[in-house]
Amino acid sequence: MWGAWQTQPLTLAHTLAMLVGAVVILLITLGVVTYTILAERKVIGWMQWRIGPNRVGPLGLLQTVADVIKLLIKEDVIPAGADRPLFLLAPIIAFVPSFMVLAVLPFTMHHVFTANLAIGVLYYLGVSAITIHGVMLGGWASNNKYALIGGMRSAAQMLSYEVPLGLTLVGPVLLAGSMNINEIVQAQAKAGMWYVVPQILGFLVFLVAATAELNRTPFDLPEAESELVAGYHVEYTGFRFAFFMLAEYVYVFAMGSLCAALFFGGWSGPLLPGWLWFALKVTAFIFFQFWVRATMPRLRVDQLMTLSWKLLLPLALINLVITAGIKVLLH
Amino acid sequence: MSLIDEKDQVRTEEMLLNVGPQHPSTHGVFRLVVKISGETILDAEPVIGYLHRGTEKLAENLQYTQIIPYTDRLDYLAAMLNNYALCHTVEQALGLEIPERAEYLRVIVMEMNRIASHLLFIGTYLLDLGAMSPFLYVFAEREQIVQMFNEICGARLTYNYMRIGGVKWDAPPGWLDKVRAFVPHMRERLKMYDDLITGNEIFLNRVRGIGKYDTETALAHGMSGINLRCTGLAWDLRRKKPYSLYDRFDFSIPVGQNGDCFDRYYLHLLEMRESLKIIEQALEQIPDSGPVLGKVPKLIRVPAGEYYSGIEGARGELGFYIVSDGKDKPYRLKIRKPSFLNLQLLPQLLRGQNMANLIAILGAVDIVLGEVDA
Numbered sequence: 001m002w003g004a005w006q007t008q009p010l011t012l013a014h015t016l017a018m019l020v021g022a023v024v025i026l027l028i029t030l031g032v033v034t035y036t037i038l039a040e041r042k043v044i045g046w047m048q049w050r051i052g053p054n055r056v057g058p059l060g061l062l063q064t065v066a067d068v069i070k071l072l073i074k075e076d077v078i079p080a081g082a083d084r085p086l087f088l089l090a091p092i093i094a095f096v097p098s099f100m101v102l103a104v105l106p107f108t109m110h111h112v113f114t115a116n117l118a119i120g121v122l123y124y125l126g127v128s129a130i131t132i133h134g135v136m137l138g139g140w141a142s143n144n145k146y147a148l149i150g151g152m153r154s155a156a157q158m159l160s161y162e163v164p165l166g167l168t169l170v171g172p173v174l175l176a177g178s179m180n181i182n183e184i185v186q187a188q189a190k191a192g193m194w195y196v197v198p199q200i201l202g203f204l205v206f207l208v209a210a211t212a213e214l215n216r217t218p219f220d221l222p223e224a225e226s227e228l229v230a231g232y233h234v235e236y237t238g239f240r241f242a243f244f245m246l247a248e249y250v251y252v253f254a255m256g257s258l259c260a261a262l263f264f265g266g267w268s269g270p271l272l273p274g275w276l277w278f279a280l281k282v283t284a285f286i287f288f289q290f291w292v293r294a295t296m297p298r299l300r301v302d303q304l305m306t307l308s309w310k311l312l313l314p315l316a317l318i319n320l321v322i323t324a325g326i327k328v329l330l331h
Numbered sequence: 332m333s334l335i336d337e338k339d340q341v342r343t344e345e346m347l348l349n350v351g352p353q354h355p356s357t358h359g360v361f362r363l364v365v366k367i368s369g370e371t372i373l374d375a376e377p378v379i380g381y382l383h384r385g386t387e388k389l390a391e392n393l394q395y396t397q398i399i400p401y402t403d404r405l406d407y408l409a410a411m412l413n414n415y416a417l418c419h420t421v422e423q424a425l426g427l428e429i430p431e432r433a434e435y436l437r438v439i440v441m442e443m444n445r446i447a448s449h450l451l452f453i454g455t456y457l458l459d460l461g462a463m464s465p466f467l468y469v470f471a472e473r474e475q476i477v478q479m480f481n482e483i484c485g486a487r488l489t490y491n492y493m494r495i496g497g498v499k500w501d502a503p504p505g506w507l508d509k510v511r512a513f514v515p516h517m518r519e520r521l522k523m524y525d526d527l528i529t530g531n532e533i534f535l536n537r538v539r540g541i542g543k544y545d546t547e548t549a550l551a552h553g554m555s556g557i558n559l560r561c562t563g564l565a566w567d568l569r570r571k572k573p574y575s576l577y578d579r580f581d582f583s584i585p586v587g588q589n590g591d592c593f594d595r596y597y598l599h600l601l602e603m604r605e606s607l608k609i610i611e612q613a614l615e616q617i618p619d620s621g622p623v624l625g626k627v628p629k630l631i632r633v634p635a636g637e638y639y640s641g642i643e644g645a646r647g648e649l650g651f652y653i654v655s656d657g658k659d660k661p662y663r664l665k666i667r668k669p670s671f672l673n674l675q676l677l678p679q680l681l682r683g684q685n686m687a688n689l690i691a692i693l694g695a696v697d698i699v700l701g702e703v704d705a
Contacts, residue, residue: 044463044464047464048463048464048467048468049467049468049471050467145346145348146348149370149686217461217463218461218533220461221687293463294463294464295462295464295527296461296462296531296533297457297460297461297462297531297533297534297537298460298461298462298533298537298687299533299536299537300536300537300685300687300688301370301685301686301687302685303536303537
C-alpha cells in the first residue's frame with residue numbers, strides 16, 4: 001500500500017498521509033524509548049540486586065515520564081563562556097538524525113509509515129554519522145575542559161567504529177543483492193535462513209562496533225563518569241540534555257532494528273505477526289546491551305582505537321572478502 | 332623559533348585541569364591539578380587539606396578515652412582499626428593486661444572491618460574503571476558486617492567500640508554465631524567476585540602493568556600495607572611485629588610480583604581470605620565468657636615519655652605517637668597515616684600517563700580522605 005504511493009506524484013493527500021505517518025512513528029518511538037530507559041533501569045537494577053524505580057505510577061511505570069517532565073521544566077542554563085549558537089544547535093544536530101534513520105527501518109512486511117528507500121543501508125550510515133557533529137560541537141561549545149575531552153573522544157570513537165560497522169553491513173547487502181533493508185529481510189525470509197548464520201563473523205564485529213557506536217559500556221568513554229564527570233554533555237541541562245539522552249536511546253532502538261533486520265530476518269518468523277517478531281528481536285538486542293553494561297568495565301581510550309583499527313577492521317575486511325568470494329563462486 | 336612555519340602550524344596548548352575537589356573518582360574531597368597535553372599528563376600536583384579537622388591538635392585537649400571517637404573519623408572505612416591503634420599505644424605505655432575475651436573480640440571486629448574496607452575498595456575501584464555492578468554487590472556483604480557492628484556497638488560507621496583496657500560492650504547473645512555463619516558465606520562471595528572481575532580481559536588490560544613501582548621506591552616513600560606488599564615485600568605488622576593475639580593465628584601474607592595496579596587489586600581480594608581465616612580461628616579460640624574490660628584506673632595518666640606503636644591497618648601501618656608529660660592528656664599526638672604516605676608517590680606515577688590511567692592509579696592507592704587530611 002505504502003510502497004505503491006511512493007512511485008506516484010506527490011499530492012496533498014499523500015503529503016498529509018506522510019505527515020500523519022511521521023507523527024505516528026515519532027510517538028511510537030518515543031513510547032519505545034521511554035520504556036527502554038525504564039527497562040534499562042529495572043533490568044540493571046535486578047542484575048545488581050536492587051529493585052529499580054518503583055515509586056512513580058504502578059511498578060514505577062511512569063518513572064521516565066516524570067523524569068522527562070522534570071527535565072522539561074528545569075532551568076535552561078547556558079554557561080557564560082559558551083559559544084552560544086553552537087551550544088544551542090548541538091543537541092538538535094545530535095537528535096534530529098536519530099529520528100531520521102528510523103524512516104528506512106522496516107518494522108513490518110508492508111512498510112507501514114516508512115520509506116522504502118533503495119539505498120536504505122547507506123542512508124542509515126550517512127545520516128547517523130551526522131550525530132557525531134552534534135556531540136563534538138556540544139563538547140566544544142560548552143567551554144568546559146571535561147566536555148571538550150569528552151567531545152573529542154566521541155568524535156574519534158564514532159568515526160573509528162563507523163568503518164568496521166559499515167563494512168559488516170556490506171555482508172548482508174552482498175548476500176541479498178540489495179541495499180533496501182526491506183528487501184534484505186525478504187531475501188532472508190525466502191532463503192529460510194537468517195544472515196547471522198553465514199555472516200557470523202560479520203555479526204560479531206557488528207555487535208562490538210554497534211556497541212561502540214552507541215557509546216555504551218564498555219565503550220562509554222565519551223561520558224566516562226569516573227574520568228570526565230559526564231563527558232560532552234556535562235554543561236547541558238533541562239531539555240537540551242534530554243535531547244542528547246533521547247538521541248542516545250533512539251539510536252539504541254534504531255541499531256537494534258538494523259541488527260534485527262540485517263542479521264535476524266527482521267519481521268519474518270513463523271506464527272506470530274511480523275511486528276511482534278521484529279519487536280522481540282529488537283528487545284533481545286537491547287537486553288544484550290543492558291546485560292553488557294551491568295557486567296563490563298570500561299576500555300581505555302588508546303585500547304579502544306587499537307581494537308577498532310587493528311582487530312575489527314581486518315576482521316570485517318576478511319568477512320567481506322569471504323562473502324564476496326562465495327557469492328562469486330555460487331554464480 | 333621559526334617565523335616561516337608559524338601560520339601553517341596548528342598551535343597546541345597545555346591545559347590545566349582540576350580533577351576534584353568534587354569529582355566522582357577522588358573518593359572524597361581530594362584535588363589533583365593536572366597539566367595535560369591532549370590526554371597525556373605532563374604534571375600532577377595533589378592538593379589536600381579540604382577535610383582537615385586538626386585531630387592531632389584537638390587531641391591535646393582531650394583525655395585519652397575522649398580521643399577514641401576522634402579516631403573513628405580518620406579512616407572512616409576502618410574505624411575499628413583506628414580505635415585499636417590508639418588504645419594499643421596507650422595500653423603499651425601503661426603496661427595494661429587485656430582480658431582474653433576482649434582481645435579476641437577486638438581481633439574479630441578488626442578483621443571484619445578490614446574485610447568491609449577491602450570490599451569497598453574493590454567496589455569503588457571497579458566503579459572507577461567503569462564497571463557498575465561490583466560496587467552494588469559488595470555493599471550486600473558490607474551491609475551484613477555493618478549490621479553486626481551495629482549490634483555489638485550501636486553504630487554503623489563510627490564505632491567508638493574499644494576502650495583503653497578492652498572493649499566497651501561484650502558481644503550480645505548469638506552474635507558470635509552470626510559471625511560464624513558469615514565466614515563461609517563471605518568465602519563463597521569472594522570466589523564469585525574473583526570469577527566476575529579477575530579474569531575480565533578489559534579489566535586486565537586496564538590495570539596490568541599500570542602504575543608500576545619497585546620495592547625501593549615504595550620504601551623510600553614510606554609506603555606500607557598493600558601498596559608496599561604489591562612490590563613483593565612481605566611486610567605485614569601482624570607477622571613482623573605481632574601485636575594483640577596475631578601470633579596465635581595461622582595465616583599467610585599474600586604478596587604481589589609486579590607492583591602494578593592489578594597486584595594491588597588482587598591483594599585486596601587475597602587479604603580478605605586471610606582475614607576470614609583469622610576470624611574463623613579467633614571464633615574457635617575465644618573464651619565463652621569473661622570480662623571484656625581490664626582493670627584500668629579511673630583517670631588514665633600516661634607516664635611521662637614518648638610512645639609509639641603501629642598496627643597493620645587496612646591501608647598500611649597505622650601508628651599513634653604519643654608524647655606525654657605525665658598528665659591525663661597527651662602533650663602531643665602524632666598519627667602515622669598510611670593513606671597520606673601512600674599518596675606521596677602519586678605525582679611521579681602519573682607523569683606521562685593518560686587521563687584514564689590517572690583514575691586507575693589513583694583508585695588503586697586506596698586513599699581515604701578522612702585519614703589523608705586528618
